[in-house]
Amino acid sequence: MKLPIYMDNHSTTPCDPRVVEAMLPYFTEKFGNSASRNHSFGWEAEEGVDRARKQIAKLINADSKEIVFTSGATESDNLALKGVFEMYREKGDHIITSSTEHRAVLDPLKSLEKKGANVTYLSVDKLGMVNPEDVRNAITDKTILISIMLANNEIGTINPIKEIGKIAKEKGVLFHCDATQGVGKIPVDVQDMGIDLMSFSAHKIYGPKGIGALYVRRKAPRVRLVPMIDGGGHERGMRSGTLPVPLIVGFGKAVELCEQEMAEETIRIKALRDRLQEGITSAMEEVYLNGHPTERLPGNLNISFAYVEGEALLMGVKEIALSSGSACTSATLEPSYVLRALGVGSDLAHSSIRFGIGRFTTAEEVEYTIDRMAKAVNHLREMSPLYEMAKEGIDLTTVQWAAH
Amino acid sequence: MAYSEKVIDHYNNPRNMGSFKKEEDGVGTGIVGAPECGDVMKLQIKVENDTIVDAKFKTFGCGSAIASSSLATEWLKGKTVDEAGQIKNTEIVQELNLPPVKIHCSVLAEDAIKAALNDYKKKAATATTPEETAASAGS
Numbered sequence: 001m002k003l004p005i006y007m008d009n010h011s012t013t014p015c016d017p018r019v020v021e022a023m024l025p026y027f028t029e030k031f032g033n034s035a036s037r038n039h040s041f042g043w044e045a046e047e048g049v050d051r052a053r054k055q056i057a058k059l060i061n062a063d064s065k066e067i068v069f070t071s072g073a074t075e076s077d078n079l080a081l082k083g084v085f086e087m088y089r090e091k092g093d094h095i096i097t098s099s100t101e102h103r104a105v106l107d108p109l110k111s112l113e114k115k116g117a118n119v120t121y122l123s124v125d126k127l128g129m130v131n132p133e134d135v136r137n138a139i140t141d142k143t144i145l146i147s148i149m150l151a152n153n154e155i156g157t158i159n160p161i162k163e164i165g166k167i168a169k170e171k172g173v174l175f176h177c178d179a180t181q182g183v184g185k186i187p188v189d190v191q192d193m194g195i196d197l198m199s200f201s202a203h204k205i206y207g208p209k210g211i212g213a214l215y216v217r218r219k220a221p222r223v224r225l226v227p228m229i230d231g232g233g234h235e236r237g238m239r240s241g242t243l244p245v246p247l248i249v250g251f252g253k254a255v256e257l258c259e260q261e262m263a264e265e266t267i268r269i270k271a272l273r274d275r276l277q278e279g280i281t282s283a284m285e286e287v288y289l290n291g292h293p294t295e296r297l298p299g300n301l302n303i304s305f306a307y308v309e310g311e312a313l314l315m316g317v318k319e320i321a322l323s324s325g326s327a328c329t330s331a332t333l334e335p336s337y338v339l340r341a342l343g344v345g346s347d348l349a350h351s352s353i354r355f356g357i358g359r360f361t362t363a364e365e366v367e368y369t370i371d372r373m374a375k376a377v378n379h380l381r382e383m384s385p386l387y388e389m390a391k392e393g394i395d396l397t398t399v400q401w402a403a404h
Numbered sequence: 405m406a407y408s409e410k411v412i413d414h415y416n417n418p419r420n421m422g423s424f425k426k427e428e429d430g431v432g433t434g435i436v437g438a439p440e441c442g443d444v445m446k447l448q449i450k451v452e453n454d455t456i457v458d459a460k461f462k463t464f465g466c467g468s469a470i471a472s473s474s475l476a477t478e479w480l481k482g483k484t485v486d487e488a489g490q491i492k493n494t495e496i497v498q499e500l501n502l503p504p505v506k507i508h509c510s511v512l513a514e515d516a517i518k519a520a521l522n523d524y525k526k527k528a529a530t531a532t533t534p535e536e537t538a539a540s541a542g543s
Binding site: 015306308309311312315316326335345347350382383384385386387388397401402 | 407412415418421423436437438439440441442443444445446462463464466467469470484515519536
């Protein structure tokens, strides 16, 4: 087994070697500009882009004309939210979202609020799920857009997108879905789910960084957007700029592999995840699962280890790449807003670790991780005044802390 | 963020980790921070003849918080009560090469030292006769 171990696959994934292989000719021999209409270099590049567009459209059951390439999911989210707001603001100023969305959705909405948007942030239940009825009840005659994520990047909880899509359709409100963590990992069908706009990217699914897509519905209804980048009128005028052909070809290949292997891969990844969860919970006491026990991304495991602080724990297992909801990983003193929105106490939010199992994770790595986590948690609990107090039978919630 | 070697060393080999019985003679205990804030430090000193003969800590917090309190126990040993009160958080920052986002860890360690000293003084005052208290207060 090779160290360090990569178990942070929600953050990014390595490129699949088959993806790299597909991309390589497009850097050197097939380097043309896909917008060049008058020579074979351009046609060759365009062919690559067209193929990728079809591969991507097929995975989500869309038409290839509905795929707009962007630099990544953050840009897609920005284009969807700002583009819709600018285009439809005459119709209304109200947007509905949830409190556990990614910052790439929340931050553009914050900036739209300064421009007059009225945003409703729906709360989620304690497993991290949006209630479709809350969406229905929040809709007013001023509502122009609903933006709800498919699967959460921290806890992996999968939202009831189809129900929300149905409500959006009924009420005639556009529905944007940030599906960055879900596309390629769980089945996504924009027709069946009633999605009008959808953001996702390549690097979360073993493709290259720097390329993403926004699905923009063309029929029933035809969604129109004000572009954020003007220029040569590429991507049906919604996103100008010369297309990064090698990245797009890689994106297409990555998507194709996900489609071909999803069924099998899900079983394998889920088995590893379940073993990790079972191994950790049986090796230590007082560990708590964050998120939904079943409606969750197959590779996701988010656990709070009571009485130890997340960043200290990461330091104890530094040969394993993981992520923590602890505040110490950010510049503020606030721990994960996602966990806080679930009602997880700040103490347990500080103690949370996110494991992300991926295509290249092995059973051996999972066993190693269980063993190392148990050792690090024990080391830190021996050092923890909270663990000592809990063992003495003191209820920590009744202690008067000198907060700072 | 990369940790300094000194922080890593204190994390892997914490000095004076453990606890004294709070009610023991000459023991002062300081507990600062809150679980909601992600760090709680418990620092204890054992004083004999106005000199700190032993110190112990337990910390819930990040690596820098653990290192700050571990270092504090090393520095406390052998100091008089007054000398211990002079330890400044900036000295801890310097010794451990803490980055700006971790300065609050050193502040917490200084607070823990002060809290332990105050606890010791309070206990010492109630244990001694009124004349002695007045004398030490005047010194």
